[in-house]
Amino acid sequence: MRIGLVGSEIWLKETMKRISQDFPDIQFISFAYHNVLELPSLLEGNQYKCDYFLFGGDTARRWAETKIKPIVPWYSIPRSTSAFLRIEVMAALKGYPPKFVTDYANKEYFRHALDEAGISLDSSSISYVSYINYGTFTGDEYMKKNAEMMLEEYRKSGAAYCATIFLGTYQILKERHIPVYYMMPSFEDVRHTVQDVITSAEMVNNGNDKITIVTIRIDLPDPVNLGVKTFPQYEKGFITANNLINEFCFKQKGACFRTGDDTFVIITTNNALKALTHQFTRLDLLRRIYECTNLTISVGFGTSDIILEAKIRSQKALQFAERNGGNCAFFLGDRESLIGPIHSGSNAPLKESDKHLYELAKLININYQHLKAISQLSLKEHRNTFTATELADACGIRNRTMNRIILKLMDCGCCKEIGTTSPMQRGRPRRIVELHLGQKPTIPKKK
Numbered sequence: 001m002r003i004g005l006v007g008s009e010i011w012l013k014e015t016m017k018r019i020s021q022d023f024p025d026i027q028f029i030s031f032a033y034h035n036v037l038e039l040p041s042l043l044e045g046n047q048y049k050c051d052y053f054l055f056g057g058d059t060a061r062r063w064a065e066t067k068i069k070p071i072v073p074w075y076s077i078p079r080s081t082s083a084f085l086r087i088e089v090m091a092a093l094k095g096y097p098p099k100f101v102t103d104y105a106n107k108e109y110f111r112h113a114l115d116e117a118g119i120s121l122d123s124s125s126i127s128y129v130s131y132i133n134y135g136t137f138t139g140d141e142y143m144k145k146n147a148e149m150m151l152e153e154y155r156k157s158g159a160a161y162c163a164t165i166f167l168g169t170y171q172i173l174k175e176r177h178i179p180v181y182y183m184m185p186s187f188e189d190v191r192h193t194v195q196d197v198i199t200s201a202e203m204v205n206n207g208n209d210k211i212t213i214v215t216i217r218i219d220l221p222d223p224v225n226l227g228v229k230t231f232p233q234y235e236k237g238f239i240t241a242n243n244l245i246n247e248f249c250f251k252q253k254g255a256c257f258r259t260g261d262d263t264f265v266i267i268t269t270n271n272a273l274k275a276l277t278h279q280f281t282r283l284d285l286l287r288r289i290y291e292c293t294n295l296t297i298s299v300g301f302g303t304s305d306i307i308l309e310a311k312i313r314s315q316k317a318l319q320f321a322e323r324n325g326g327n328c329a330f331f332l333g334d335r336e337s338l339i340g341p342i343h344s345g346s347n348a349p350l351k352e353s354d355k356h357l358y359e360l361a362k363l364i365n366i367n368y369q370h371l372k373a374i375s376q377l378s379l380k381e382h383r384n385t386f387t388a389t390e391l392a393d394a395c396g397i398r399n400r401t402m403n404r405i406i407l408k409l410m411d412c413g414c415c416k417e418i419g420t421t422s423p424m425q426r427g428r429p430r431r432i433v434e435l436h437l438g439q440k441p442t443i444p445k446k447k
Contacts, residue, residue: 001027001052002026002027002028002029002049003052003054004028004029004030004046004049004050004052005029005056005190006031006033006061007055007057008033008034008184009034010184011185012056013032014184014187015187018187019187026198029049031043035168036060036063036166039063039067040064044068047072048071050072052074052075052197053075054076054194055075056077057079058076061074062076075193075197075306077189077193078189078193079165079183081112081113083186083189084110084113084163085113085117088117091179096160096161097123097160098117098119098124099124099159100127100159100161100163101126101127101129101161102126102127102128102164103129103166103169104163104165105128107128125157129149129150140168142168143166146164146168147172147173150164150173151173161179163183170182196307196308210269210303210310211268211270211306211307211310212268212270212301212303213265213266213267213301213303214254214265214299214300214314215263215264215265215314215317216298217262217264217318218238218295237293241289241297244285249268252268252273252275252276253268254266254268265314267307273301277301279367279368280368280369282343284344286327286328290344298321298327299321299330300314300319300320300329301314301330302315302332303333317329317338320340321340327343327344328342328343329342334401337396337397338396339367360412360414364408364411366405370395370405374391376394385433385434386435387421388403388430389402391406403431409437412442414436414437414441415433415434416436419431420432
């Protein structure tokens with residue numbers, strides 16, 4: 001496998017040697033730039049040399065994609081909190097307090113980083129410079145303007161140092177003898193991303209189905225706010241929840257990683273998860289943790305052909321679960337189709353009508369929740385003829401996804417096309433279908 005690492009000269013010089021030692025079977029190719037505006041000329045005509053490109057930061061990748069079309073997968077190396085903690089340690093060794101100016105406008109990122117370092121918000125000060133549109137300046141002009149804005153904010157705010165994500169800005173401020181640090185993705189960020197790419201490639205090459213990432217977060221109270229008598233029961237509950245999560249992972253032959261005091265990540269496959277969640281209708285893990293502990297958990301499922309995309313979707317789905325009050329799960333799939341909230345399992349049997357839909361969904365390999373939404377729309381509207389758009393809206397999915405569902409229903413005789421309707425404005429005619437979900441499905445024989 002050949003992986004192209006795209007980043008600044010100073011970052012790649014440190015990274016290439018270490019990453020090659022950790023992954024001797026991978027051929028790493030360096031694509032170093034002085035500023036991001038050099039990326040189109042750097043990559044054009046060279047993409048064929050690599051199977052994947054990993055960018056040292058999301059900003060560079062997103063800008064490059066506006067100028068040149070990827071012909072192989074491009075991914076960003078996430079800048080975890082360890083990237084900032086690294087420079088905070090260096091600043092502390094110089095005697096600088098945690099008061100700084102930055103052009104990385106992500107308040108949540110720094111809040112989490114300072115919290116991990118045990119630094120309270122009251123004892124720190126962060127000033128952010130305004131975002132500048134790349135298209136307004138040439139490469140050198142952009143870095144000069146960004147450096148000027150940081151220098152102005154540095155003097156005005158009384159900050160101890162500057163933290164920048166741009167090499168050009170870092171070099172300008174350093175030449176002016178301003179305390180400045182370059183926020184590069186840490187080596188652990190690089191290593192984890194490379195491992196994710198290797199894992200996803202192996203799963204695809206082995207012919208497995210879509211990769212699914214499960215992110216589980218246990219909501220634990222702050223031990224400071226717990227009494228001496230109450231803390232042991234929370235500690236015991238956490239151990240129980242931890243065991244149940246690992247058991248859940250084992251059942252689907254997945255890999256489980258603990259990524260923090262309260263967060264677990266499971267790598268599995270879509271089919272394995274479908275079986276354990278009964279076509280994403282219920283999650284028994286929620287019920288078991290609720291019965292055995294007094295803790296709340298939130299769960300996010302994300303699926304894709306690529307592990308990095310699955311991970312991002314899983315994290316987004318987790319946010320939906322947390323906003324929904326926790327103790328539930330959400331699933332985010334292809335084309336951002338969302339299923340949820342998925343609640344704890346129940347021993348009560350499905351209604352006869354629901355059982356029929358469940359068996360039909362399983363038989364023709366479509367999502368049960370989507371099929372149930374279609375059935376409920378038909379009952380509510382007292383009709384069985386709809387446009388594909390109406391059905392897609394009822395399910396909360398895109399028209400293309402609904403058209404695939406319709407084709408599967410047509411193949412088994414549970415739906416037929418009876419005409420089309422033209423939109424008021426320009427666009428393709430919309431098919432009108434007649435539903436027969438209560439009919440016994442007939443699966444056509446494979447040729």
